[in-house]
Amino acid sequence: MAIPDNGTVDVPVDVTADGTILKAVAGVRLDHGFDDDLSLSLISPAGTEVALSSGNGGDGDDYGGGPYGGGPNDCSGTPASFDDLAATAVTDGAAPFAGSFRPEEPLGAFAGENQLGGWLLRVADGGEDNTGTVGCVQLRIRSA
Secondary structure (H helix, E strand, O other): OEEOOOOEEEEEEEEOOOOEEEEEEEEEEEEEOOHHHEEEEEEOOOOOEEEEEEOOOOOOOOEOOEEOEOOOOOOOOOOEEEOOOOOOEHHHOOOOOOEEEEOOOOHHHHOOOEOOEEEEEEEEEOOOOOOEEEEEEEEEEEEO
16 A cells, blocks of 8 residues: 555454454554655554554665565565554664564553454555555454
8 A cells, every 4th residue: 555645544354353452562564755755553442552663664665574674565564563562662673663563552551441343554645755555454463
């Protein structure tokens, strides 16, 4: 899905199982020439929005991929994984953010909500002269 220049895209993720959220982890693989132009957030079916990353990565490229960027921009590539228990905060990470990072806001905000329904990964590009592409969004939820 294309990330428009100086615009926003919502990528839908449908969860078809019913259950109360105990823990959520989000994985993203996207290509973009200036990561600090981007803000990523995850929105639950109940409307709760959690900021994953905003303005991080400097002029580095991509979320996910190989250790030096690149790699396939799909679910076979190494994602940027957002997990409240990750050792490194995304604000302390570096592009291409391949691996596991603590999001800017805790995904624990979803705890207690029902997981069933349409989730959104929102990607906002706040800069000009660069576009990108979301290749994969993964959502892992532990529920009761």
